[in-house]
Amino acid sequence: MTAVTVLGLGEAGRLYALGLAESGADVRGYDPFTDARSTGIRQFDSPAEALAGTELAISLVGAGAAGSVAEQVLPLLGPGAVFADFNTSGPDSKAGLAEVAARHGVPFVDVAVMAPVPRAGSRTPLLVSGPAADRFAALMESLGAPVQTVPGPAGAAAGRKLLRSVFMKGLAGLVLESSAAGQAAGAEEWLLAEIAGELGPEGPALVARLIEGSHTHAVRRAHEVEDSLAYLGTLGTPAWMTEGTLRWLSALAADS
Known part of the structure; x- marks a missing residue:
């Protein structure tokens, strides 16, 4: 099973965690401000536990917290793990996150969620760009998510x-x-x-x-x-x- 960690368990994070688990992923969740265990999500109390052995880390923490969360979790990711920023922000912010990820040797993908998540959950259409776009697309498409890659660096999507x-x-x-x-x-x-x-x-x-x-x-x-x-x-x-x-x-x- 593909190991996926969802960072941020608000409405969108919960829907992605539950949907990806239903599609066959081994999903873990982390959110120090929200307890989503009652929904069936396997939630951990520390980012290190949630990220151990993960192949894909999905950040759904909101644009305001995206930078600080990335700085916290990127050093915890193992070799080959992909960091995907799903938060809505401008191209410059995404490019900045990609630079932080590169300093830690972590493949980064800029993910643009193209419709309200409550409509289709983890099968919401995604537009992606950046160094890890193709790897991310392969992982998510295997779990039933429609993904379109666009040329260019992080920020293009x-x-x-x-x-x-x-x-x-x-x-x-x-x-x-x-x-x-x-x-x-x-x-x-x-x-x-x-x-x-x-x-x-x-x-x-x-x-x-x-x-x-x-x-x-x-x-x-x-x-x-x-x-x-x-x-x-x-x-x-x-x-x-x-x-x-x-x-x-x-x-x-x-x-x-």
Whole structure:
């Protein structure tokens, strides 16, 4: 069995740990702030125990903690183990993590999770880049995860995810603004139905998901849009729509 360690057992980490175990992996978990044993995850009290003999370490600790966790666990990985950063952040942050991994002689992969994990768990589509992209893809595909590799160093996958976020989070911002205007005009239901119709057969479900998801995950999505804005700045392209999206998500986050 492929030995996998999941670092961070929040919602996404738990879903990955359980899904990979169901697919045949030997999964261990570590999280000093969350006890997930009641879900059936084999959780350890120290990173050294959780990482002993692992072939793949998956970091799902959040972008803010990604650097400090990497510094803590990379020296604990055995020869040939791959370190995969699943956290959403900008290309520069991923490149920095890759440099830290290289100093410890650990193969690194930049992983961009391309859809909400609750929808498909460990079978959520992944976009990957970096020195260990091909090895990671082989490991995860053997466990049923769809993986697409992209050329380039660590950070290339993260950049593509942020480009996609410009559209997807921008679409959510546009739907939120339309909903507010429709409500003020007494025509919200009609307007949302019009929007859904333009989006095709899955339009009604998509509109509902954009509105509900923006409210539920406003804080996390606002951080993602901030990363998108920073990336657009490095590209030197206009970010007028993305700036508006950030205002919407920041306002929702402030109310949550």
